[in-house]
Amino acid sequence: MSAGMEFGLVLGVPLIGAALSILLRPPRLVLGVLAAIIGVEILCAGALIWPIVAGVQAQVAWSWFYLDALSAYHLAVMMIIFGLSTVFAGGYFGEEIRRKEIQDWPVRKFAALWCGSLAAMVLVVISNNLGVMWIGIEATTLMTAFLICVHRTRASLEAMWKYLLMCSVGVACAFMGTLLVVASARGIEAGAVHVLLWTQLRDAAPGLNQPVLKLAFIFLLIGYGTKAGLAPMHNWLPDAHSQAPAPVSGMFSGFLLNTALYCIMRYTAILEVATGGSGWSLQILQVFGMLSIGVAAVFILFQEDVKRLLAYHSVEHLGIMALGLGLGGLGAFAALFHVFNHSICKALAFFSAGRMGQIYGTHEMDRMQGMLRVNPVWGLGLLGSLLALIGMAPFALFMSEFQIAMAAMNRSAYVALIVFLAGTGIIFVGALKHAIAMAWGEPKIPVRASAAGWTDILIVAGSLGVLLAVGIWMPECYRNLLWRAAAIAEGKP
């Protein structure tokens, strides 16, 4: 099979899924078809990703589609998150259908938009054209907006509006940045078609107009940073994450944010080549990373709602990734490692919080106590993922955070090191207190009994198992892929 056909399939399959979700009626059938479509999609993506892992430099088709180590890695994480979330969504909405809390139409709408947002995110990751990448990001905003209010309440509508407006405005800034990047190539005679191709811009980077390019990067960082939830542009994030249904929150936090961060990585690569490896763009990224960690630390201390707590953890961890990328070298490697760790862990955390929320009928942490007794499977899921999120050893998140601290030490970036350690320290204490009370406290309200099925056990055990395994031992081919991806993000050959 040619790469072109694989690129076509990986984009086309979700679109077929979206159409099917609209056409089919019974909600359980829709959820089944959705799972099958996502399964096929994962196979198609696997066929694209595998050669890259095996050592091929890049897969290219019509020069507009391009997959290298950096994008292949992100595509793989995306597929894992979508696979997990789709399986979980089956159980989550299945429970609501059983309780008759949800009608047919919202389930079909969810399935269609779910496939649509998958297609948009795939488009972002596989496109070599920076304009198409922007179109994909804007499309993810539009596709996911109504996913937030699958359950139409006042609060979810409010969250949706905030998300829609803030991200649209932010992403508009990113478009301004994209235009400025093109403008910086004035004088370099590229053909009309190729002026936005990332590969060509990177190769031509030393000849680009530097001041214009730097101005462009500021716009791009603010624009895509809004979507990635970096402070101080993070305001939409806690609302959207807390109001969306659990599978959607898991996907938002698990991959939507990373899609935007991925775009920023593409631009740091160009900036680094253009400025001869001066680290100018990386330093700015560091500042945003530190800000995010600081803001998250303050807000996590005062959280009462478990999903909002997790949302601020997202701000924190995206900040950690930005900081790691900004440090470069080992830091960039660790930041990319952190992408996978955080995505798996956060998806599991949102799933557990969502299911426990269904059981307790609330997301207030004060009232959600004694989880390990009420539902051992999801209780363990939430406890385990919270412990991993705050950086407990030997989970993989501890490893990646440790490497970022090492990178800061090696670079003598002491300000970054202090902010990082203080921030994660505060968060450790603040979140641990909540985690212990929720896991072992006395249940304060009578709760509905709910047995966990085998898929539930599989999701919890699988995610925690992977996080432990990768934390202790990292396969060689994975390590290689990450180093190659880190080199691309830093603009090294």
Added chain:
Amino acid sequence: MLLDAVFVLLILTNLILLGSSLLSASIRIVAVQGAVLGVLPFLAMAPDRLGRVLFLAVLTVALKGGVFPWLLNRALREVHVRREVAPLVGYSVSLALGIGLLALAFWLGGRIRDIGLGVSVLSLSTALFMMFTGLFLVISRQKALSQVLGFLVLENGIYAFGLLVVVNIHWLIELGVLLDVFVAVFIMGVAIDQISRAFDHMDVDQMNHLKG
């Protein structure tokens, strides 16, 4: 000369918008602005690409001058609101701030031109002023519909900037961007409708349940 006149016209639409309280009038002003933008490519284009320019210009005028106002007017009828009653910043103050933003745009326009974009200060400053106005409206207005108008003005500013500074973008990209903005306005219209049903109004300042 004609080109300069168009820029002055665009600047004027922004100033009128800043001082207008009637939502239907605001929609009309933004429609005029969009239609004027659609004409801009003819004045700034290279003569050898008439077909492409024609295609995009017709599409732009149809969308920004026709479809968007129609969508927004429909949303407006559904919600029975005619005025932006209590904006965060009053109208005369908005106008005064607008003049300030215009000055800022001209100052910045001059600075940015110096780093080598190769366009006139007037055109660059106009695009910047539109972006500033859009951002200001999004932040300072309380009605969801006014915020959408602000978003559109911001988008118009970026569009104008793109037309001036960047001439060689593939038409597929421009088409995709237009499509995205179209879907955005459509979705915002639907969202306004749903919000007004749930809240009995579309005041964003009363959407304050989510905090911290």
